[in-house]
Amino acid sequence: MRLRYRQQVTAAGVSVVALALTLGACSSSSSSSPSGGSSASGGASSSSGGSNLSGTLNGSGSTFQLTFQQEAIAAFKSAQPNLTVNYGGGGSGKGRTDLAAGTVNFAGSDSPIPSDEASSFQGKTILYFPVIIGPITMAYNLSGVSNLKLSPATIAGIFSGKIKTWNDPAIKADNSGANLPSTAITLAVRSDSSGTTQNFTEFLVDATGSAWSLGSSSTIKWPSSARAASGNPGVAQVVKSTPGAIGYVDYSTAKASGLTFASVKNKDGSFIAPSPESATAAADAVALKPDLTFAAVWQGGANAYPITYQSWDLVNAKQPTAADAANLKAYLGYLLGDGQKLLPQIGLAPLPSSLDQKAVAQLDKITS
Amino acid sequence: MSTAAQADPAAPAGSASPLAHRRPLGDRVFQILAAAAGVLVLVILALIAISTSQQASSWFSTEGWKIFTVDWNPATNSFGAMSFVYGTVITAAIAIILSVPVSVAVALLLTEVVPQRWARPIVYVVDLLAVVPSVVWGLWGILVFAPWLFHIYTSIASGVKGIPVLDALFGQPVSGASFFTCGIILAFMITPIVTSLSREVFATVPAIDKEGAYALGATRLEMIRGAVWPHSQGGVVGAVLLGLGRAMGETIAAALVIGSSPVITSHLFAAGYDMPAVIANQFGEASGEFRAALIGLGVLLFVITIVVNLIARGVVERSARRKRGA
Numbered sequence: 051m052r053l054r055y056r057q058q059v060t061a062a063g064v065s066v067v068a069l070a071l072t073l074g075a076c077s078s079s080s081s082s083s084p085s086g087g088s089s090a091s092g093g094a095s096s097s098s099g100g101s102n103l104s105g106t107l108n109g110s111g112s113t114f115q116l117t118f119q120q121e122a123i124a125a126f127k128s129a130q131p132n133l134t135v136n137y138g139g140g141g142s143g144k145g146r147t148d149l150a151a152g153t154v155n156f157a158g159s160d161s162p163i164p165s166d167e168a169s170s171f172q173g174k175t176i177l178y179f180p181v182i183i184g185p186i187t188m189a190y191n192l193s194g195v196s197n198l199k200l201s202p203a204t205i206a207g208i209f210s211g212k213i214k215t216w217n218d219p220a221i222k223a224d225n226s227g228a229n230l231p232s233t234a235i236t237l238a239v240r241s242d243s244s245g246t247t248q249n250f251t252e253f254l255v256d257a258t259g260s261a262w263s264l265g266s267s268s269t270i271k272w273p274s275s276a277r278a279a280s281g282n283p284g285v286a287q288v289v290k291s292t293p294g295a296i297g298y299v300d301y302s303t304a305k306a307s308g309l310t311f312a313s314v315k316n317k318d319g320s321f322i323a324p325s326p327e328s329a330t331a332a333a334d335a336v337a338l339k340p341d342l343t344f345a346a347v348w349q350g351g352a353n354a355y356p357i358t359y360q361s362w363d364l365v366n367a368k369q370p371t372a373a374d375a376a377n378l379k380a381y382l383g384y385l386l387g388d389g390q391k392l393l394p395q396i397g398l399a400p401l402p403s404s405l406d407q408k409a410v411a412q413l414d415k416i417t418s
Numbered sequence: 419m420s421t422a423a424q425a426d427p428a429a430p431a432g433s434a435s436p437l438a439h440r441r442p443l444g445d446r447v448f449q450i451l452a453a454a455a456g457v458l459v460l461v462i463l464a465l466i467a468i469s470t471s472q473q474a475s476s477w478f479s480t481e482g483w484k485i486f487t488v489d490w491n492p493a494t495n496s497f498g499a500m501s502f503v504y505g506t507v508i509t510a511a512i513a514i515i516l517s518v519p520v521s522v523a524v525a526l527l528l529t530e531v532v533p534q535r536w537a538r539p540i541v542y543v544v545d546l547l548a549v550v551p552s553v554v555w556g557l558w559g560i561l562v563f564a565p566w567l568f569h570i571y572t573s574i575a576s577g578v579k580g581i582p583v584l585d586a587l588f589g590q591p592v593s594g595a596s597f598f599t600c601g602i603i604l605a606f607m608i609t610p611i612v613t614s615l616s617r618e619v620f621a622t623v624p625a626i627d628k629e630g631a632y633a634l635g636a637t638r639l640e641m642i643r644g645a646v647w648p649h650s651q652g653g654v655v656g657a658v659l660l661g662l663g664r665a666m667g668e669t670i671a672a673a674l675v676i677g678s679s680p681v682i683t684s685h686l687f688a689a690g691y692d693m694p695a696v697i698a699n700q701f702g703e704a705s706g707e708f709r710a711a712l713i714g715l716g717v718l719l720f721v722i723t724i725v726v727n728l729i730a731r732g733v734v735e736r737s738a739r740r741k742r743g744a
Contacts, residue, residue: 113702140702141701141702141703142702142703143701143702143703143704143705143709144701144702146705147705147709164705164706166705166706166707167705167706241673241678241699242698242699242700242702242703243492243699243700243701243702243703243704244702244703245703248703251493264493265491265493265494266493267491267492267493268492268700268703268704269492269493269699269700269703269704269708270491270492270493271490271491271493271680272679274592274679274681274688274689275592276679277592277593277595277677277689278595278677278678278679278689279560280673280674280699287561291565
């Protein structure tokens with residue numbers, strides 16, 4: 051009897067200790083300082099303007115930015131060898147969640163903070179730094195047709211499943227004189243949620259209004275005949291391997307996969323092929339809000355490619371230490387400065403200079 | 419000395435040899451460690467359940483009973499989970515139906531038919547299937563296996579056209595990525611688990627039972643049916659249920675080959691979706707209620723897995739009781 055009692059006491063004691071340990075671990079992680087992964091080692095912390103910075107900057111989010119961030123981090127290393135920058139993808143939603151939780155110093159996001167997330171950023175001022183823009187191509191696989199032209203209404207018809215074959219009158223009307231086969235259209239779409247899907251469907255909503263009934267979101271309920279694949283490369287693979295397929299693929303991936311893509315009719319009524327130049331032209335015309343948010347899809351301008359999207363780096367205006375502020379200013383300054391020169395070679399477009407200057411001017415709002 | 423004896427009543431009174439003292443201390447440390455490990459598992463499980471339910475609460479509260487609808491459309495903020503539950507159940511069922519007969523047959527082959535020196539290489543090969551990472555299964559499934567299966571699907575579909583039930587089951591294939599492809603890939607993945615667990619169970623059948631059956635003039639098949647099967651029924655059911663749990667929870671392979679279309683349809687060759695796959699696919703960009711709904715799917719999957727496990731345990735215990743009674 052005494053033995054059993056002792057065992058119970060031991061078991062209870064052990065469970066209490068385990069519980070305490072676990073809860074302790076939990077609470078300490080959730081109450082960690084907003085600087086999170088940042089650890090600026092002393093010494094360089096007081097240097098302003100950043101000739102010799104040290105420490106670590108962590109970022110996560112948009113996979114659209116991932117290639118650019120990787121290239122920029124590698125190039126930035128030679129300018130600031132002691133400042134380590136890490137960028138993990140994971141998606142814009144993850145980036146914003148991480149920034150709200152304070153586990154990263156900056157977040158990559160393809161869209162501004164949506165209203166239902168605003169509460170998690172309560173009491174903080176978030177600064178938006180536009181860093182890249184890029185075209186989304188209408189990539190297709192149709193042998194013998196090389197200069198396809200598509201108007202927004204036709205694209206809406208194709209992606210809502212109403213236009214089923216390539217010789218549909220609507221496609222013929224966009225391509226007078228072209229010899230279009232009667233091949234069935236196979237839709238290639240994203241299976242994962244994506245900023246690419248979000249911006250592509252925003253374009254359809256803006257450009258066609260009520261003709262597009264599937265709405266705009268990072269995940270769309272596509273017609274059930276659509277072939278879904280993961281990531282831009284996955285969609286590119288489906289398009290490449292399926293005769294008659296059409297999909298929306300980020301320009302750099304479409305280029306890298308050697309896909310053919312259509313010219314799309316813009317707001318001014320001319321058919322424009324996707325390219326870094328036509329994307330920059332689209333961003334040149336945007337209506338910029340004071341916080342530097344905008345939407346580059348469906349912008350006016352004779353040479354603007356209408357399905358152009360953008361990505362921001364989001365940071366807290368108030369940084370916990372002077373070192374964090376200096377490090378962020380240096381890295382974001384690089385992204386907006388020399389980093390922009392890296393963009394065309396990876397199939398993305400640099401910011402138009404007017405926008406870039408405004409973003410650079412905003413760097414001063416990062417304080418400690 | 420007397421205090422030590424009081425603190426540890428388990429120690430035999432009056433024994434002063436160091437050996438007698440050391441053992442209870444070791445026992446005590448072991449007891450604490452084991453209890454800590456056991457409690458830790460429970461606490462972790464409870465914390466996971468609490469925090470996920472908490473984060474999913476806005477889904478349960480805003481959608482209410484609508485979580486049991488089919489309509490999953492983030493663009494219109496409707497998050498009904500049933501198409502994913504359906505996909506999870508269907509693909510796991512296909513996997514079990516395809517995998518269990520093969521697994522049990524291979525296990526019987528290894529324990530009852532082939533001699534030990536032949537059994538070992540076969541065991542190695544089967545176990546090798548288990549070390550293939552799930553992403554490799556998924557990529558092989560979508561790049562190699564699915565396009566190949568698609569030809570088979572289309573010929574089956576044209577063969578059953580117009581036949582009432584078969585047409586509903588095997589008609590209208592869209593692409594190689596489907597419920598059925600996912601089920602086959604899952605079957606590949608759970609076969610090694612079910613095989614090796616069944617083999618362990620069959621190996622515990624007392625030789626004397628088997629010899630007794632032979633002595634009564636039983637053939638090998640009769641011996642397996644009369645001596646091996648009754649003894650190992652419960653264990654095999656347990657093995658199958660472990661496989662089922664793995665099949666229901668498999669994420670990346672399923673996400674790659676299932677086709678990502680949230681529908682409920684009788685067509686097994688159509689693209690579908692299941693719970694782990696939708697979480698993996700859509701979590702990255704999700705926010706607000708969308709995010710809560712995805713976490714809620716995780717909670718739902720958790721609940722379903724627990725229910726399946728409880729049923730499993732019940733089945734195993736009942737069969738064990740019946741055997742004891744017999």
